[in-house]
Amino acid sequence: MSPSHKLPKDFIWGFATAAFQIEGSANVDGRGKSIWDDFAKLPGKTLDGGNGDVATDSYRLWKEDIALLASYGVRSYRFSISWSRVIPLGGRNDPVNQAGIDFYSKFVDELLAHGIQPFVTLYHWDLPQGLQDRYGGWLNKDEIVKDFTNYAKICFEALGDRVEHWLTINEPWCCAILGHGRGVFAPGRSSDRSRNPEGDSSTEPWIVAHHIILAHAHAVKLYRDEYKSTQKGQIGITLNGDWALPYDNTPENIAAAQHALDFAIGEYPFSYALASLDPVYLGFYPPYMREVLGDRMPDFTEEEWSVVKGSSDFYGMNTYTTNLCRAGGEDEFQGNVDYTFTRPDGSQLGAQAHCAWLQDYPDGFRQLLNYIWKRYKMPIYVTENGFAVKGENDMPVEEAVKDYDRIHYFQGTTKALLDAINVDDVDIRSYFPWSLLDNFEWADGYTTRFGITYVDYETQKRYPKESARFLVKWFTEHEDSETAARLDKLKRKTTNASSSTTIANGSVSSKADTKLPCGHEEGSPATQQRWGIRATFMKFIAAILAFIR
């Protein structure tokens, strides 16, 4: 393989999760409630009535999860911290829960002991319920900005000596639009009284997005002022946004695709949120945003602008699909643009996922990477990308682990990633498939599975899917050799030094082998052979290390 077909030096890859989706143990060790705890239990809020009380039980099974990550050989793990584990009531004058801090601290230590770099999200939608009750959460600018910054400070203090990558907030669009516009996510506010008792969909989403950006920017300022010089990390926000293609070549539909991007990725609430990327880096607001929102579009004061401006070290990208865009429609949240996956000739854009909003279209991923790079000229960290196989939840595990549609999706996205890097010269620094585990998929409950590892929710057993094997092999083959050598060395050093390591407890071979229950060994002979060679190699390395020790 020629060097031009490799990933760049120091490229980061691993899998991603979020606290509320996996941790469970809702009442354990002093954790306070988050806005998702009670919301998920209200009738009709999740498809199957599922909630976060147990999830994948990862608060209890954290060591097993890290061992699983180590068996995959990932270089990094993206996870989020539960704010209400650290500060049960959430506020700057509320008590701090040492048990919560200790949990994440030992978690980070264990990752590092396995040579896995923590990539930490501070906020993945689980606002402490205490702050929602006290002052309306994200709707109250003065309070939430101070409380979020205080929470961030506690995290930097406790973990920043070991964490080199921070994400302030995951997908402001979802908090703003799904939480305060459509009312389908916590805290469940909208103008639709058949759905939500309170809220105003015409103003609140834009206010919330505005405050999220400010809170993010203040946390970044704090990090840069007080921690960056010693802790030397990178910090930024991560936005969801999907590629937009015109439905056909008519001028109105070409414009519609741009409008969709303006509302989704472009400026507001995402990038407007994010140092308002267009105004900050290009020097103007997108006129279309103002045209649609008029005086409902909040603005920053001069002083706020000075904090917001340039407040991200990178562009954090969560992306899943591509939409065909047609002018028209009343949906302000997507820029008054109609989305479809059906082309004018009746064909589909790609394979349909389990959730209605997702089809497989890898070229859109490559185009989006190019669009963001050209527009903002900032390094891109892909922090989420993934696929939920249609009907997977209804399959027996033996069938579910043969997730060929997911493999097809990742074959496409990994090729798009490599081409964007090597052919298009886009500066991409990370890739995190979503998700390490099947988990609590918000309003879908447990009916939609995004994991590259199958979770049996009855037994909490984990079963690597074929897609995990595909991705691990792909990244192992495409990692730049210098980087691989450096990271492997780090892994050996740290695992040797730790008493609770895979190598020290002699289980590396079985983990590298990822012995699968349920006859999953039946995968294609080629896969089995590849995995067998890898396992033999790992056993060999383990034996040498054991000998040296």
Ligand code: PNW
């Ligand atoms: C992201 N949409 O959410 C989140 O960051 C994850 O927590 C989540 O599990 C994952 O994607 C898969 O859904 C999204 O409706 C939720 O377009 C909904 C949408 C997009 C992203």
